[in-house]
Amino acid sequence: MLILMRPDAESGEVESVLTQLRERGIRPQVTRTEDATCILAPDASKALRADQIGAMAGVLKVVPISSPFKLASLDGALGRTVVEVNGVRIGGGDLALVGGPCGVESREQLFTVARYVADAGVKLLRAGAFKPRTSPYAFQGLGLEGLRLLAEARKEFGLGIVTEALDVETFDAVEETADMVQIGARNMQNFALLRRAGRCAKPVMLKRGPSATLEEWLYAAEYILGEGNRQVVLCERGIRTWSDHARNTLDLSVVPAAKALTHLPILVDPSHGTGRRDLVVPMARAAIAAGADGVLVETHCNPEKALSDGPQALLPSDFAQMVQQLEGIHRLLRQAKGALGGMALHGL
Amino acid sequence: MLILMRPDAESGEVESVLTQLRERGIRPQVTRTEDATCILAPDASKALRADQIGAMAGVLKVVPISSPFKLASLDGALGRTVVEVNGVRIGGGDLALVGGPCGVESREQLFTVARYVADAGVKLLRAGAFKPRTSPYAFQGLGLEGLRLLAEARKEFGLGIVTEALDVETFDAVEETADMVQIGARNMQNFALLRRAGRCAKPVMLKRGPSATLEEWLYAAEYILGEGNRQVVLCERGIRTWSDHARNTLDLSVVPAAKALTHLPILVDPSHGTGRRDLVVPMARAAIAAGADGVLVETHCNPEKALSDGPQALLPSDFAQMVQQLEGIHRLLRQAKGALGGMALHGL
Amino acid sequence: MLILMRPDAESGEVESVLTQLRERGIRPQVTRTEDATCILAPDASKALRADQIGAMAGVLKVVPISSPFKLASLDGALGRTVVEVNGVRIGGGDLALVGGPCGVESREQLFTVARYVADAGVKLLRAGAFKPRTSPYAFQGLGLEGLRLLAEARKEFGLGIVTEALDVETFDAVEETADMVQIGARNMQNFALLRRAGRCAKPVMLKRGPSATLEEWLYAAEYILGEGNRQVVLCERGIRTWSDHARNTLDLSVVPAAKALTHLPILVDPSHGTGRRDLVVPMARAAIAAGADGVLVETHCNPEKALSDGPQALLPSDFAQMVQQLEGIHRLLRQAKGALGGMALHGL
């Protein structure tokens, strides 16, 4: 921790800070010039938080030094994490595609979508049995019945299931059915749920909260990792801004920025990330081009009758074309990476 | 629901929309001019959501008509809700003040703060036993031991206790100790927790999420109200924006805007709302001047040693002065309201 | 400037930074511990910018030390600036009120409004002759004819005129008529216009840009001050966020935050700041309670016929009541300040 004192800090104020540090067994080093005093406190963060020191009289700014994410951090990691779900590798340079309807609505609906998702060569099916809804009057999902249908679909089509766990109460049931458990954006800081996910035997996909910084997102991942589950996948799904041409602002630069900080793989959800069907395919392409490990896309056989999020679901024919385009871009980036000698440059 | 078709919508597209409505027993009325067609669908929202119609071909825009908040809405309410906690009336023109440290840290710390809070004439004590923390490595609160200390403080100082319930698992314990249970900002859309709060026998204070619109906040209140608990208090605590002089942007205009939509009382938390001690008193005054029913302020006997949120906690002497200033402004607004014949104008 | 090197920075990288500094005559001091190296470079900012050093290999973070606002800064100022316009003191503990229609539309409209503004005891009239409009098809103001009407109104009602200068081309004409020249939010970083305002003989009111941080706003003021005009008044008018109950989010905590950094007085415009008539009076009260030196409020005799911004203009009767309420709050804060021994505490 580096502590910069105000130019007009009194010597008593500097002493107070030094005392706080020494009381915790930290040996600070002080540098003084005419207009400033700064204190370098090695390993302070373990014993003392930056904002506690920042609250002291005479302190201008406190800058942490070491990464606060012990487990999620790329620094010190043995390598980048690859999460395998139903034979699909998320991370490690592969292209992971996940498709399906927003919610399970009926056996017929789920199976129709599952069939064309599988036909397009996609091996992971996403669909919610439990749906988080802003309004208590909106469709809340089929619940356990939805999970049963998902289990059937897995058997019938050989698809891996990605589905959301909304709360600790229903987590066991979701864990049993899912091949990867989703933690939704609204729950990114539901710490009880994160801890439960950390004790889950299945991989967990953690969506970014609508107003979460990259740092807060990695802290949320740290809650899961800290309980012992190392199979964590990040998923960017758009953030809340004032920009109003789309429901959310898909913050794609977080993909290379995350890869610079963490070893965890990262997917992008352009469906929730835009909320507009006509923006989904362009942004799915952009996500792969930016270096994402894959995308999660909503598709529905009959979006007009969808009980949730119809306006953003892709039509079947568009879905298949999108898959081809994404595979093309992925192949191209892989070749570029090969030509560059396999270096992890530029998000490749 | 009012449905505006695109100027170039084909007659088949108009027919499709009409069919969807009629299939649900809705009798639409159609108006046509040279450049537009619009459909008025009474009571459509119960059977059909605006975004489902919005997803149909040829539809330009869908405008809902009636309020989506059945229970939180001011329309149709018998009057404004007043929530009574430990003899303090929140709402109804009274001034409700809540003070205390961010978290319970020790018996000594809690009692020192409780004493001067009570001495300042404040009757409600806020302090967290369970703390939601961005980092898993930060102080997470004393838990059950914290609740025991709060119960002691209630007895000793005659203060009503406001404390946060973090999850369903520990809700029973919090409910037993608290006089008003707080649902924190990060949990504003934790629907399982909201439902549990709706079955709670104590009043519930619902903080606004850092990226929640007023509408989403009222929907969250609707989850609580829908389970039967009508003692709900809203609390604005700052939203996340790019404006960087304070930790959050305290969105004070939401106070009169909320009062125009809902009968629920509303408090303001200028401590989390700014994160800077020197901004707390001015913004507390501003909150009361804007028509808030009260404020929730952090104060700490020794902010430098606070285990959480020290930089924003008010010093004891400032706290007492603030109380006097707030009472002055409140009295003045009450007189202005009297002079205006008691009308609920201008947020008075 | 304080330069923190990455924990894994190589010694060559540290040397490079030191060389850059020494080449500019700066004598850096280096502190090293096991996990970090930091460099303290006195007065570096004059010769070298923080982001240039930040771009160098091995650098983790650069923290500037001294205030970048030489002229706007409170540090080193002789006292707080008071700007006098038509006998009204903006700053110095007085209450400055400015009222009027958004735009000058006709002699009749202007005079009707000017009369009741004056009747309410307000001495400054605001109205635009030149209007910045998002759409080229919207009413652009009466231009020179509008200025002539404003000059007439000044004579007739003894009101000081506050009106906007949109560009360098028409600045001379505005300067001649206005008692205080407004620089609008969209022009906050129109540097040619700022420089022209800096050579203006009249006081200048600088509105905050819709996405400007406090620091950028003070930099814009610095452009004006640097040309020699020291009569600068800041005006907060709402920022752009995703919060959608009002047109803008009035960022009131910027008032005490600005007063902590600069000696310039600050007004608040709750009309543009909310865009909703029913929020204007509560937020005007809140502004004064937060410590603003005054407010700028739109009022119109017939808002439905207003050629611009009708929805936010206050009705005449509301305007007069608002003035009384603001005077009451202002008096109360003055007394509180007196009781505290005249200290500039808590934004008083």
Add this chain to the structure above:
Amino acid sequence: MLILMRPDAESGEVESVLTQLRERGIRPQVTRTEDATCILAPDASKALRADQIGAMAGVLKVVPISSPFKLASLDGALGRTVVEVNGVRIGGGDLALVGGPCGVESREQLFTVARYVADAGVKLLRAGAFKPRTSPYAFQGLGLEGLRLLAEARKEFGLGIVTEALDVETFDAVEETADMVQIGARNMQNFALLRRAGRCAKPVMLKRGPSATLEEWLYAAEYILGEGNRQVVLCERGIRTWSDHARNTLDLSVVPAAKALTHLPILVDPSHGTGRRDLVVPMARAAIAAGADGVLVETHCNPEKALSDGPQALLPSDFAQMVQQLEGIHRLLRQAKGALGGMALHGL
């Protein structure tokens, strides 16, 4: 214009609205059901603005029908605009690449960069002679001397010049030298400058303001188009949000969203859009994948010594690799478009 009255609107309020319309020669059509009244007013927008009607008593909501952008709108356009600059087609399915330093600093610097930009096969050089700077103390550009150097570079390397016009005063000089004149983000609503650009004989590139919606951006383009200059190119350069891993949030979904509304071509500037060198190449790829007509990228031979924006400038070797990757993605999308029968689907 579609006007929805409040459910509780009185008949007198409905009449008032109808009178306002009829007074302007508009023949409204009224539809009534039990819970709502709506009024369809053809062509109302020409005579009356939506917000004027919205300010009337009893009005719940006003929805405009026809596009407010007469000249920028895709509706009614004869086809998509292609702007040709130095033989490079911006729009029409081609890939337009623009590279260069942020500012012209010296002959040596400019020529070194221009040489490797040209060597990479790029035909357009960007560099500022006049620099808009937040601080008056930052490097403001070489001015006329910078323009002279740009003219030399054009001659020497056969590059087309893209450079910014900061104000009306220096516009003539910029117009003479530039092959395409840039209007910067801070000036997006500098209406005098937009009008001058509209009378310019050269193409104009209009950057999106840091807090401008897509609609406001197209209105700004409308100011230029309205003066007669139809050679307008849009450029997304990142918006201001709270997301803090990059300097701005590159809002890539605006690319397909803009293409759905306007016939104007659109470029993306990932350098200002992220402010971090390591994010530039991934986001440049993403921009092309999202369907942008090209990118504008900063590159500098020696970023550490750059007088502005060094941290985001790409190194020479990375620049050349980026060009190859972008060409690959562009080729691939072109083939996909061919396979789809040339349809303008999915932003292709």
